[in-house]
Amino acid sequence: MATETLITGELKRTIDDRYRLTLPPEMAKAVTDENGKTVMVKERAGCVSLWRAADWQKRLDDGIAIIQQKISAGRMEERWSEVQRLGRLLSTRSRDIQLANRSRVLVPEGFREFLNVQPGGEVMIVGAAICIEIWNPTNWLELLQTEMPEFSPLFKDLSG
Amino acid sequence: MATETLITGELKRTIDDRYRLTLPPEMAKAVTDENGKTVMVKERAGCVSLWRAADWQKRLDDGIAIIQQKISAGRMEERWSEVQRLGRLLSTRSRDIQLANRSRVLVPEGFREFLNVQPGGEVMIVGAAICIEIWNPTNWLELLQTEMPEFSPLFKDLSG
DNA sequence: GATCATTTTGGGTTGGTTACCCACATCACA
DNA sequence: TGTGATGTGGGTAACCAACCCAAAATGATC
Numbered sequence: 532m533a534t535e536t537l538i539t540g541e542l543k544r545t546i547d548d549r550y551r552l553t554l555p556p557e558m559a560k561a562v563t564d565e566n567g568k569t570v571m572v573k574e575r576a577g578c579v580s581l582w583r584a585a586d587w588q589k590r591l592d593d594g595i596a597i598i599q600q601k602i603s604a605g606r607m608e609e610r611w612s613e614v615q616r617l618g619r620l621l622s623t624r625s626r627d628i629q630l631a632n633r634s635r636v637l638v639p640e641g642f643r644e645f646l647n648v649q650p651g652g653e654v655m656i657v658g659a660a661i662c663i664e665i666w667n668p669t670n671w672l673e674l675l676q677t678e679m680p681e682f683s684p685l686f687k688d689l690s691g
Numbered sequence: 692m693a694t695e696t697l698i699t700g701e702l703k704r705t706i707d708d709r710y711r712l713t714l715p716p717e718m719a720k721a722v723t724d725e726n727g728k729t730v731m732v733k734e735r736a737g738c739v740s741l742w743r744a745a746d747w748q749k750r751l752d753d754g755i756a757i758i759q760q761k762i763s764a765g766r767m768e769e770r771w772s773e774v775q776r777l778g779r780l781l782s783t784r785s786r787d788i789q790l791a792n793r794s795r796v797l798v799p800e801g802f803r804e805f806l807n808v809q810p811g812g813e814v815m816i817v818g819a820a821i822c823i824e825i826w827n828p829t830n831w832l833e834l835l836q837t838e839m840p841e842f843s844p845l846f847k848d849l850s851g
Numbered sequence: 852g853a854t855c856a857t858t859t860t861g862g863g864t865t866g867g868t869t870a871c872c873c874a875c876a877t878c879a880c881a
Numbered sequence: 882t883g884t885g886a887t888g889t890g891g892g893t894a895a896c897c898a899a900c901c902c903a904a905a906a907t908g909a910t911c
Contacts, residue, residue, distance in 0.1 A: 545860095549898085553859055576836045594850035599697065601849075602821075608753065610849070611821065617849055618820020620842045622699040623835060629899090634858085637898070641701055641815075644832060705870060709888070713869075792890060800887095811871090 538562075538658035543668070548650040550638045551631075554581075558656070558663050559634040571636075572625040572662075573645050577670030581636070581663040584627060595621075638665075698722075698818035703828070708810040710798045711791075714823070718816070719794030722823050731798075732785040732822075733805050737830030741796070741823040744787060751781075798825075 538561050544552045554562075561583075562569050568584030598614070601607050607614050626639055638646065647667050648654055655666040666674075698721045704712045714722075721743075722729050728744035742750075758774065761767050767774055786799055798806065807827050808814055815826040826834075 547860075549862095551860095556858075573835070573839060575839060594846055595697065597850045599695075603695075607849075611750065613845065613849060615819045615821055616838075617842075617845050618697055618699065619817055619824060620838060620845070621697070621820065622701045622818040624839070624842060626701075631899070632901090635860095639898095640703055645835065707870065708872080711889090791888090795889085797888070 537660040538663060539660070540656075540658040542656050543653055544656055545653050546638065546648050546650060550643060550648075550650060551635050552638070552654065552656075552665075553635045554630070554656065554663070556634055558658065559630055562663055563630060563633070567629060569628050569630055569636075570625050571628050571639065571642060573623060573642065574664065575670075576645060577647055577667035579638075579642055579646055579665050580659065581665070582661075587625065591621075697820040698823060699820070700816075700818040702816050703813055704816055705813050706798065706808050706810060710803055710808075710810060711795045712798070712814065712816075712825070714790070714794045714796060714816065716794055718818065718823055719790050721818075723790060727789060729788050729790055729796075730785050731788050731796075731802060733783070733802065734824065735830075736805065737807055737827035739798075739802050739806055739825050740819065741788075741825070742821075746821070747785065751785075796825075 538558065540555070540558070542555070546552050562581040564583040564585040566584070570582045570584045570587040572580045572582065572587070574580050598607075598617075602614070623641065626642070628636065628639065630636055638648070646654070646665065647670075653668055655668055655671040657664045657666060657671070698718065700715070700718065702715070704714075706712050722741040724743040724745040726744070730742045730744045730747040732740045732742060732747065734740050758767070758777070762774070783801070786802070788796065788799065790796055798808070806814065806825065813828055815828055815831045817824045817826060817831070
């Protein structure tokens with residue numbers, strides 16, 4: 532893994548009329564790999580995340596290789612519909628992007644609806660330890676209200 | 692199976708006034724077999740898929756073989772009406788098409804209503820590993836929101 | 852508090868791509 | 882053979898993302 536320190540921080544940003552937003556430089560650096568690549572991922576409605584492309588790809592590649600192997604070995608004949616479903620999700624789930632000027636993100640087509648933001652709208656940018664999340668403010672607030680009570684026990688659990 | 696790499700990618704396209712849409716060249720190639728044939732299939736309301744004709748035929752044959760096996764094994768005695776229904780569905784389910792110039796697809800009569808698009812309307816084009824799917828945007832967003840959380844378990848299952 | 856450095860925002864330009872449009876081919880049917 | 886509906890081909894204008902740069906805002910330093 533490439534990042535030594537956990538990514539943290541929470542801030543509000545507005546999305547440009549061209550669907551752009553700027554990240555703080557440290558965050559931008561944290562999600563950019565040595566080739567300058569980043570991946571944007573759909574997490575849940577109202578939330579997308581950013582990862583170093585290399586890290587993200589590594590997580591997937593092994594699994595995909597196995598699946599491809601199984602396909603060519605004829606071991607998926609009974610499970611085409613599941614393969615199809617996975618492929619479908621795989622396609623939408625993530626997209627390679629590149630930060631302009633080392634810090635500006637263009638939210639691509641397809642992620643805009645998922646995030647449910649319009650030009651000029653606001654989003655929350657949240658460090659999530661191993662990645663950065665971009666939240667629709669409404670969904671973020673919801674999450675906060677439901678999950679904040681769980682913070683203390685979770686923190687104790689993970690740090691204990 | 693003919694494709695070595697899983698088909699992925701997601702993009703939005705508009706249907707032109709004559710019910711045509713343009714595929715990206717790589718996608719077009721991925722669903723065209725050595726004879727230049729493609730098959731369009733009705734998946735579910737709001738979604739049709741495109742296959743290399745050869746692959747689709749093979750899938751169909753395999754499925755039919757299994758059913759015939761069951762029939763001759765006497766395991767369909769109670770289910771004739773279902774078999775009959777299947778036969779009926781098979782005939783409307785798919786249609787041979789051919790990609791025109793500029794890798795353009797003409798959505799044929801009968802598939803238009805199924806997709807529920809009108810000329811000038813938009814669709815999502817989604818790589819689904821072994822085929823390409825064309826979605827009505829509304830249905831697509833719905834599916835996305837409900838099924839995205841299932842990605843991880845499905846991925847683990849198929850790659851395990 | 853003034854100056855400088857850094858970050859953020861806004862917008863101009865450009866090149867590649869798409870979608871809109873029209874012209875022609877084909878077919879069915881009168 | 883004419884007419885209208887449908888499929889096919891391709892030109893072109895409009896759009897958008899990538900790449901700029903400049904102004905504004907913010908923060909740091911003396």
